[in-house]
Amino acid sequence: MSESVTVRVPAKVNVQLAVGAARPDGFHDLANVFLAVSLFDEVTVTAADELTITCSGPDADQVPLDRTNLAARAALALAARHGISPDVHIHIAKDIPVAGGMAGGSADGAGALLACDAFWGLDTPRAELLDICAELGSDVPFSLAGGAALGTGRGEHLTELPVGGTFHWVFAVADGGLSTPAVYGEFDRLNTGTDVPEPVASPALLDALRTGDTTALAATLVNDLQPAALSLRPSLAATLEAGTAAGALAGLVSGSGPTTAFLTKDPDSAAAVAEALLASGTCRTARVATSPAPGAHVR
Numbered sequence: 001m002s003e004s005v006t007v008r009v010p011a012k013v014n015v016q017l018a019v020g021a022a023r024p025d026g027f028h029d030l031a032n033v034f035l036a037v038s039l040f041d042e043v044t045v046t047a048a049d050e051l052t053i054t055c056s057g058p059d060a061d062q063v064p065l066d067r068t069n070l071a072a073r074a075a076l077a078l079a080a081r082h083g084i085s086p087d088v089h090i091h092i093a094k095d096i097p098v099a100g101g102m103a104g105g106s107a108d109g110a111g112a113l114l115a116c117d118a119f120w121g122l123d124t125p126r127a128e129l130l131d132i133c134a135e136l137g138s139d140v141p142f143s144l145a146g147g148a149a150l151g152t153g154r155g156e157h158l159t160e161l162p163v164g165g166t167f168h169w170v171f172a173v174a175d176g177g178l179s180t181p182a183v184y185g186e187f188d189r190l191n192t193g194t195d196v197p198e199p200v201a202s203p204a205l206l207d208a209l210r211t212g213d214t215t216a217l218a219a220t221l222v223n224d225l226q227p228a229a230l231s232l233r234p235s236l237a238a239t240l241e242a243g244t245a246a247g248a249l250a251g252l253v254s255g256s257g258p259t260t261a262f263l264t265k266d267p268d269s270a271a272a273v274a275e276a277l278l279a280s281g282t283c284r285t286a287r288v289a290t291s292p293a294p295g296a297h298v299r
């Protein structure tokens with residue numbers, strides 16, 4: 001057994017998030033087109049007498065260090081399935097914004113699962129790991145998979161998607177987070193009395209991904225949660241405006257927000273948009289990243 005295992009896991013952006021009506025279980029059916037982006041958390045597992053968690057990075061103080069942390073829940077779930085002790089130390093080096101709509105918690109869940117699996121030498125089949133991910137949260141299977149995928153159901157059933165090029169993004173990180181259930185709740189409130197259509201993936205958007213056509217992707221980006229996120233956080237409208245005024249091809253709220261994502265035509269444009277966003281004072285920080293990025297992998 002090696003002394004430690006470190007797994008690197010990407011953040012995501014939803015290039016299409018089509019949201020259906022609330023289901024009886026409270027979740028919403030989705031057509032969720034995930035794209036992994038090159039901002040990564042690193043999850044390291046070492047031997048310990050009990051299950052403990054530490055976290056480092058600029059947003060570390062916002063991460064729970066008890067058993068509600070998705071990394072702890074992943075270790076507990078895997079250990080329970082194999083009937084072994086979950087006693088390990090998990091360190092999260094966090095670079096993904098917390099509660100930002102970029103699936104940072106999900107990344108840590110998938111990362112801890114893979115790291116514990118390797119550390120304990122279990123060699124759990126991939127399909128079983130994906131099942132555990134789905135139990136942990138709707139976005140967790142995609143954090144394991146990476147690349148690009150269509151998520152259906154509540155987002156946990158994945159179909160891998162081909163991507164024909166590299167996309168250049170700028171992420172404007174807002175002050176504070178937005179609660180995912182609160183944003184879905186606001187979506188329901190805004191849609192009260194309307195007939196919410198079944199969510200379907202956009203053929204034009206899937207085509208743009210497949211061909212790597214940035215301009216076509218920019219024209220088809222859509223997030224049904226955006227009106228709800230803007231309703232809860234009206235200041236995001238100014239961030240979206242600042243990014244597009246600075247030359248981004250398009251901007252949208254990332255998932256449930258409040259991070260906003262801007263698609264740009266090349267690395268130079270991304271750097272210019274990031275600089276303009278920072279100067280605009282409409283965000284806390286701006287990060288440049290590319291996609292697709294690989295899923296959770298041992299370093």
Ligand SMILES: C[C@@](CO)(OP(=O)(O)O)[C@H](O)COP(=O)(O)OP(=O)(O)OC[C@H]1O[C@@H](n2ccc(N)nc2=O)[C@H](O)[C@@H]1O
Nearest residue numbers: 026027028101102103137138139154180181184255256257
């Ligand atoms: C909105 C999205 C878009 O990818 O991500 P974020 O922007 O939060 O990262 C996801 O749907 C978030 O997925 P995830 O954060 O894993 O959610 P879960 O833990 O499964 O569920 C948290 C809560 O979100 C709501 N929820 C989540 C998924 C879904 N399809 N319908 C929902 O209504 C429910 O209120 C649920 O109790």
Ligand SMILES: Nc1ncnc2c1ncn2[C@@H]1O[C@H](COP(=O)(O)OP(=O)(O)O)[C@@H](O)[C@H]1O
Nearest residue numbers: 063069070098099100101102103104105106108
């Ligand atoms: N490992 C983790 N990293 C970050 N947040 C976590 C983690 N585990 C649990 N959480 C909780 O999940 C909430 C959502 O965080 P996160 O996954 O970063 O955002 P989002 O759901 O918007 O993508 C946080 O407010 C935090 O309380």
